[in-house]
Amino acid sequence: MVDPDYINIMVTGHQHALIGPVQEGLGEPWAVELARDAGAKGFKIVGCTCVGQDIQSRGGEVFAGHAGNNFTSEALLATGGIDLVISEFNCTLPGIEEVCRQYMVAQICLDDVAKKQNAGCLPFDPAGGESIARRVAG
Numbered sequence: 001m002v003d004p005d006y007i008n009i010m011v012t013g014h015q016h017a018l019i020g021p022v023q024e025g026l027g028e029p030w031a032v033e034l035a036r037d038a039g040a041k042g043f044k045i046v047g048c049t050c051v052g053q054d055i056q057s058r059g060g061e062v063f064a065g066h067a068g069n070n071f072t073s074e075a076l077l078a079t080g081g082i083d084l085v086i087s088e089f090n091c092t093l094p095g096i097e098e099v100c101r102q103y104m105v106a107q108i109c110l111d112d113v114a115k116k117q118n119a120g121c122l123p124f125d126p127a128g129g130e131s132i133a134r135r136v137a138g
Helices: 016-025 029-037 050-058 070-078 096-102 129-137
Strands: 007-012 043-047 063-066 084-087 106-109
Touching: 007 070, 016 043, 016 050, 016 129, 029 043, 029 129, 050 063, 070 096, 096 106
Parallel strands: 007 043, 007 084, 043 063, 084 106
Antiparallel strands: none
């Protein structure tokens, strides 16, 4: 599921509407090229929590699989294979910031409700899916 040849992004949350546009964008040729320029084969999204189950039912080119629920988030980060955490509306464990800090994993929150300490905030815009994906990839 976590593949060291890819840029692995763990997603947490509850709303596919927020993660879906990012997922679609990261499968586009521009994103693959950007990942290759960084030495990776592309991007992989690893679902954690409810949104992971949702993505699993929808599939998608960059979806690597569903890693479990809220209680597996920290263990997944501890593998050292996650490069970024994207959180949206909810279902992101309080305190995940310390685990991300220890393993040097960046965080981006798509909604201020899920905003975590030391995380960037990239507010979701329904009309700007590709723009959000480009900012995540960059």
